[in-house]
Amino acid sequence: MSAEPPATTRRDFLQLSGSAAASSWLLRFAPLIAATQACASEARREGRPLTTLTEREGADFDALSARIVPTDDTPGAREAGVVHFADRALGSFLADLLPLVRAGLGGMHERAAALDGRGTAFADLPEARQDEIIGVVEGEDPEFFFFARTLVLFGLVANPERGGNADQIGWRLIGFEDRFRYEPPFGYYDRNEHGNPAEGEGDR
Amino acid sequence: MRQETVRFPPTEEVDFVIVGSGAAGGVLAKELSSNGFSVVVMEQGPYLRPFQFRHDEVETYLDGGLVGRLSDHPHSWRATADQEATPAFFFPSLFYAKAVGGSSLHFAANYWRFRPVDFRERSLLGSIPGTTFADWPITYDELEPYYAKVDWEVGVSGEPGPGDPPRSRGYPVPPMPIKSSGVLLRDGAARAGYTSKPAPLAILSRPHNERAACIHCGFCWGQACEIGAKSSTLASMIPVAERTGRCEIRDRSVVTRIETSPQGRVTRVVYLDAEGVEQAQSARAVVLAANGAETPRLLFLSETSRHPDGLANSSGFVGKNLMFNYNPQTWARFSEPLNEYKSVVATRVVMDFYESDPRRGFYGGGGIDARATIGPLFWAAIDNPMPGTASWGPDLKRQLAMYNYTMSATGHGTSLPRETNTITLDPRLVDAWGRPAIRVTYEDHPDDLAFAAFLQERAVEIMEAAGAERVDPLPIAPSTVTAHLLGTCRMGDDPRASVVDRYHRTHDVPNLFICDGSSLVTSGRGQPTMTIQALAFRAADHITDFARRGEI
Numbered sequence: 001m002s003a004e005p006p007a008t009t010r011r012d013f014l015q016l017s018g019s020a021a022a023s024s025w026l027l028r029f030a031p032l033i034a035a036t037q038a039c040a041s042e043a044r045r046e047g048r049p050l051t052t053l054t055e056r057e058g059a060d061f062d063a064l065s066a067r068i069v070p071t072d073d074t075p076g077a078r079e080a081g082v083v084h085f086a087d088r089a090l091g092s093f094l095a096d097l098l099p100l101v102r103a104g105l106g107g108m109h110e111r112a113a114a115l116d117g118r119g120t121a122f123a124d125l126p127e128a129r130q131d132e133i134i135g136v137v138e139g140e141d142p143e144f145f146f147f148a149r150t151l152v153l154f155g156l157v158a159n160p161e162r163g164g165n166a167d168q169i170g171w172r173l174i175g176f177e178d179r180f181r182y183e184p185p186f187g188y189y190d191r192n193e194h195g196n197p198a199e200g201e202g203d204r
Numbered sequence: 205m206r207q208e209t210v211r212f213p214p215t216e217e218v219d220f221v222i223v224g225s226g227a228a229g230g231v232l233a234k235e236l237s238s239n240g241f242s243v244v245v246m247e248q249g250p251y252l253r254p255f256q257f258r259h260d261e262v263e264t265y266l267d268g269g270l271v272g273r274l275s276d277h278p279h280s281w282r283a284t285a286d287q288e289a290t291p292a293f294f295f296p297s298l299f300y301a302k303a304v305g306g307s308s309l310h311f312a313a314n315y316w317r318f319r320p321v322d323f324r325e326r327s328l329l330g331s332i333p334g335t336t337f338a339d340w341p342i343t344y345d346e347l348e349p350y351y352a353k354v355d356w357e358v359g360v361s362g363e364p365g366p367g368d369p370p371r372s373r374g375y376p377v378p379p380m381p382i383k384s385s386g387v388l389l390r391d392g393a394a395r396a397g398y399t400s401k402p403a404p405l406a407i408l409s410r411p412h413n414e415r416a417a418c419i420h421c422g423f424c425w426g427q428a429c430e431i432g433a434k435s436s437t438l439a440s441m442i443p444v445a446e447r448t449g450r451c452e453i454r455d456r457s458v459v460t461r462i463e464t465s466p467q468g469r470v471t472r473v474v475y476l477d478a479e480g481v482e483q484a485q486s487a488r489a490v491v492l493a494a495n496g497a498e499t500p501r502l503l504f505l506s507e508t509s510r511h512p513d514g515l516a517n518s519s520g521f522v523g524k525n526l527m528f529n530y531n532p533q534t535w536a537r538f539s540e541p542l543n544e545y546k547s548v549v550a551t552r553v554v555m556d557f558y559e560s561d562p563r564r565g566f567y568g569g570g571g572i573d574a575r576a577t578i579g580p581l582f583w584a585a586i587d588n589p590m591p592g593t594a595s596w597g598p599d600l601k602r603q604l605a606m607y608n609y610t611m612s613a614t615g616h617g618t619s620l621p622r623e624t625n626t627i628t629l630d631p632r633l634v635d636a637w638g639r640p641a642i643r644v645t646y647e648d649h650p651d652d653l654a655f656a657a658f659l660q661e662r663a664v665e666i667m668e669a670a671g672a673e674r675v676d677p678l679p680i681a682p683s684t685v686t687a688h689l690l691g692t693c694r695m696g697d698d699p700r701a702s703v704v705d706r707y708h709r710t711h712d713v714p715n716l717f718i719c720d721g722s723s724l725v726t727s728g729r730g731q732p733t734m735t736i737q738a739l740a741f742r743a744a745d746h747i748t749d750f751a752r753r754g755e756i
Contacts, residue, residue: 068596069604076601083323093267096275097294134596147294149368149596153585158331159260174607176580182420186547187384187608194381 048084052091052098056121057105058083063123064108065152067130075169077152085155085164097147104144108137209446209453210242217486218242218474219751221473222493223459223502227733228720228740229493231438232359234416234444235453235744236491241751244452244485245445246429246475249302254439257428261581264426266294270301270310271424276636277302279497281644283682284626289643291633296384298642300495301428304455305438307495307687308733311429312549313406313435314573314616315360316731317351317738319342319369321559325726329560332567335620335649336525340725341697341706342742343677344369350745351737358737359435365401367555377410378568379403379551380418382541385611386551389574392670393554397663402575403550406435407735415439420547422540425578457483462490462506462515462716470716476637488716489756491708491747494525496689497642499625503693506637516693516710516718520705523628525691526623526644526728528683530614530652532660535590535676536667541608544576550614554666558729560618568655570617570729571665591676613667615659616730619690620649627692648683656680690732693722707750708743715756718726719743 033157050058065077065086090098111133112122122130138145155164159178164170171177184194212218219241222229229245235241251274263269271277281297292298300307306738321328323340329336350554352373354360360376364711379402380388390400406636407424408417418433432439445451456478463472463484472484500523506515514522550573560569584604589595593603626645633641659675667675696702699711708719719740721732728735750756 069601070598072598072601089262089266093273123620131597138595150585153588154262154266154581157580157584158262159258161260164264169582170584173601174580174583174604174609175541175543180259180419180421182546183424184381184383184420184547186381186420187543189384189387189538189542190382193387 050083050087052087053083056109057102058087059121059123060105060109061086061148062129064134064148065135065155067127068149068152069156070174074173077156079165079166080122080156080169081166082152082155082164085158085162086151089151089154092153100144101147101151104137104141104148107141107144108133111136210449210451212242212244212452212485214485216485217488218244219488220244220491221246221487222491224306224492224494224498224720225437225442225453226301226493226495226720227302227736228439229306229309229491230441230445231737231740232491232493232719232744233451233453234441235741236748237445237448239744239748240450241748243445244461244483244487246456246457246473247304247306247453247455248458249304249455251304251453252428254428254430254432257430259421259423259427260405261426263581264310265581270303270428271296271299271383272302277291278635279634279642280630280633281684283645283647285645287714289630289645291641293707295685297685298644299685300497300689303428304442304453305428305436308406308436309438310426311406311617311687311733312425312575312732314550315354315362315402315404315406315734316367316553316571316729317371318344318347318728318735319367319558322726322728325560329562331565332620332651335622336701337620338694338696338701338725341695347735347738347742348372348649350741351734352739354734357413358406358437359408359412359415360404360406360441360734362404363402364400365555367558368401375404377408377412380405380548381551382556382577383544383547383551383574385574385576388536388538388542388611388670388672389552389554389572389666392666392668395669396665398554398556398666400552400554403553405548405550407548408433408435408678418548422545422547422576423579425549425576426754427579435731458639459494460505460637460639462502464506464510464515464713466510468510468713470713472562480582480637489747489751491717491719491743493718493720496692497627497644499718499720499722500644500692501629501639504629511712515727516703516712516716518712519700519703521694521701523626523692524623525694526625526627526646527619527621527688527690527724528646528686529619529688529690529727529730529732530617530648530656530683531730532617532656532663532680533678534613534660534663534667535587535610535678536613536672537606537610537674538671539609539660539673542611543608544611545580545608548674548683550575550717555660557662564655564658566651566654567620568618568651568658570615570655570659572613572615572659572666575612577607577610577612580607589661591678613663615656615663617652617655617659618699618729619652619727620647621691621694621726622647629688640743644681653680688721688727688732690721690724690727693718694725695723707746708739709750717747721724
């Protein structure tokens, strides 16, 4: 696992403040904060069984996710393991959505099975046929499509502890890193704005 | 540490119960306990410690984070009273934190003072049909010393700029370092002929009051600050209140009713404790600071034969005149990375459109700030697809990668008070504690939308002048979600047209005070929290005087 080491250390915290009281306050909490940040994305998802979605539902959701954020020269939703995020979410804090998602996946499965008359699963169709079905579903079952898409995108960029965003694939796609502490300059357009580099070494 | 703080038995009469520990409640707790009174603060949410705050947007928005689960806190929404209200599903429509510190935990920390004009616009501009537009019973000058207290005691960073109202004291700490979005807004505004200034923020740029400075982690908006640099009342006020030895923060205490005596005085605050067991805390006086939705709900729940339409509601104004502040949004994409995920939400503001100008043909005023998206989760799932982008497939994937090249020029404007925009009790929905759920009825006034469109046109102009590759103004649509809850227990001199007097005492109940967003007479220009806190400091001074003179 390529989890970044936490960018913030006890030394960093001491540098933060000229105030002794603030420093001692921070020192009490720094190890806990660092631990919280460090435990992101500690587990690999491949091979982990689904607990809420059935195997078929999981395979179809995974295939759907791979068309919503496809794999090309960079990894997409499939490699980020968003199906595992969805599986966990639908089994817990988004349980209210499960019937809707389950019905939508069922509808997609039936469309796929009817398409070639041989009962082929959505997940096993060629990508072009999958795209046809998604186009129809987006128009005819917009509520399912909205929530399925939302689950895919949540799973892509949510904190990896939530089961998706494997190897921070989603964060790397959008260019986000969760390093807890930054110093100016922050971006290209403010590069000449900070005459005196702020206290401590910039770690961007 | 918390174990050393005072505990009051509920049967022992304390001087004050304050309902709510947020922006206003935290200030009132600190002030009243520092002035020698015994205080119990009731907070429906938990007492979280900074190390429990996480960079986990899923927890924040979906999994019972600061705003709580929708199943525990259901609420409903409709535009007009002839419609059936729809229960919120998936995302909350009313976005406020349930934890010690309230929404000051998760606000974006923009701390704009109101200006003198905000308090007397009705006199200056005349009446507006279909509204209850009114002057305030107090002036900017009366509130100014308390704005200065917010700056110094709560902790605000900033620097005076064009159009600022008079101030008796400078800022305690300098503005936060400018971000790329701030540079682009500043330079675009200058090219378009407008002015800008550093955004005043309730976030410390330097250590102050034994609190640490911001480390630019970028998780201010919607999240709570792990190091206490954001000036929530949890970081700034509550610790001072607890150190007096006279203030108990009673968390996980869900208030269900304010009890009154046959003589019409408040006697006890009834609540469900952390185990769900009903308790009642006796008090000489009660201050409601629960926010512009929870406060009117509690007044409705406290009806008696003497107060048949809800406590303190002889005017019929409880729950009415709800105001949100409209936020027109404009996305702008640039060729080089801005990396807006770092540091605070906004670092520059344009205030050239603050005052309402009758020549525009509609009422309204506000400002524009340069801001980041709310975070990766919002960017991926809510902000996208951008106009003209596919909702899935390779086009969406390319667009997602534009995160660091994108900013928002966001407008913050007025909402007019209307009697028809209300907080009421939902007749069917019930929350996890058996209380009727909050029902919102809200329709933006046409002038609010017209001004939002005007402000958005200026934002487009500024972003184009800044050299944006692409500018996407989002449609001006009716409000369906809010984090600002204002005006529902309005302050005024006339007991027939207001709920509290100029000192925040309810017109009907001598020992019941209300001070929170519900007290506001007008909406300000989109950043109400600083004014809510200035009102709270001022209210505490007057309540203290009344108590010492035996006038409560």
